[in-house]
Amino acid sequence: METRLYIPPSPNTPEVDFDFAARRLCLRGESYPESAVGFYHEILQRTRDFLGGLEEDEIHVVIELRYFNSSSTKMLFNLVDELNTAARAGNSITLDWYHDPEDDTMLEFGQELADDFPEIHFRAIPVENT
Amino acid sequence: MNQYLSDCDEHRACIIRNQGLVFYYVGYFSQNIINAIGDAVRLRLECSETPGGLRRKIFSIFIEMAQNIVHYSSDQLTPETDHDHEMRAGSVCITQESGRFLIICKNPVTTEWAQQLRQELEALRVMSVDQIRQSYREQLRREAPEHSKGAGLGLLTIARDSSGPIEYALEPDPRGDVLFTLKATL
Numbered sequence: 001m002e003t004r005l006y007i008p009p010s011p012n013t014p015e016v017d018f019d020f021a022a023r024r025l026c027l028r029g030e031s032y033p034e035s036a037v038g039f040y041h042e043i044l045q046r047t048r049d050f051l052g053g054l055e056e057d058e059i060h061v062v063i064e065l066r067y068f069n070s071s072s073t074k075m076l077f078n079l080v081d082e083l084n085t086a087a088r089a090g091n092s093i094t095l096d097w098y099h100d101p102e103d104d105t106m107l108e109f110g111q112e113l114a115d116d117f118p119e120i121h122f123r124a125i126p127v128e129n130t
Numbered sequence: 131m132n133q134y135l136s137d138c139d140e141h142r143a144c145i146i147r148n149q150g151l152v153f154y155y156v157g158y159f160s161q162n163i164i165n166a167i168g169d170a171v172r173l174r175l176e177c178s179e180t181p182g183g184l185r186r187k188i189f190s191i192f193i194e195m196a197q198n199i200v201h202y203s204s205d206q207l208t209p210e211t212d213h214d215h216e217m218r219a220g221s222v223c224i225t226q227e228s229g230r231f232l233i234i235c236k237n238p239v240t241t242e243w244a245q246q247l248r249q250e251l252e253a254l255r256v257m258s259v260d261q262i263r264q265s266y267r268e269q270l271r272r273e274a275p276e277h278s279k280g281a282g283l284g285l286l287t288i289a290r291d292s293s294g295p296i297e298y299a300l301e302p303d304p305r306g307d308v309l310f311t312l313k314a315t316l
Contacts, residue, residue: 070287102186105291
């Protein structure tokens with residue numbers, strides 16, 4: 001099994017640090033690439049492969065995005081959908097959803113994910129603006 | 131480039147007369163240009179007394195409009211077959227008038243695309259806030275439409291983040307295409 005997927009941040013894409021060996025997946029920063037499908041395709045594929053090989057494991061996911069555009073929203077939804085599939089297969093998934101307390105859109109989308117995918121342990125964590 | 135992109139029908143909100151201008155850009159848009167002017171828009175809003183939630187909505191509408199220009203303007207420098215590193219022409223204006231923010235974009239589109247836009251925007255215009263949210267939730271769970279280069283959520287996002295109905299115009303472009311204007315109010 002591969003151990004790590006790392007993509008450094010750019011002005012419009014997040015830092016992707018998926019440490020598969022440590023069972024810790026982090027997305028941090030901005031997400032508004034020209035093509036979200038292009039950017040997230042490989043990330044989703046490798047995450048799916050990783051999750052498919054797990055059994056009764058514990059995975060910690062951290063999503064700390066300042067802003068994501070409409071097509072990235074769809075890709076995040078698909079990512080959490082993959083996590084939910086792994087949770088239903090018997091794994092324990094914790095998702096820490098960091099959001100700006102002034103940003104209703106971000107919190108509402110997180111809550112929607114929590115409602116849609118109840119088998120994921122969802123924690124909404126407010127962060128102060130820098 | 132299409133000279134009609136810089137024509138402004140919003141005379142009261144016009145760049146030359148208005149003190150409330152936040153940002154105006156006319157010319158070719160690429161993702162790199164969006165990154166750079168996105169920084170300027172954010173900083174300009176942060177330096178004003180605009181609350182964080184409102185700033186985020188203005189920025190969101192700005193990005194969706196600018197990326198629509200990169201994806202769908204019919205005035206393009208890059209070949210039709212390119213789906214990355216595209217460069218296409220349009221304009222985006224963010225201005226403040228009587229305490230409200232107006233975000234207006236303009237770009238030429240093909241006749242076929244104008245029909246597609248009219249259909250989607252007419253449907254959006256008659257929806258209530260709750261219906262827009264519901265439609266957004268449904269589209270999020272559906273496959274992206276074939277004609278979309280994203281998730282088919284761009285116009286829904288603009289409508290969701292606006293505080294009133296979005297307005298649009300599709301006018302004959304003297305250069306042969308259709309000139310598309312979209313206005314969001316916050």
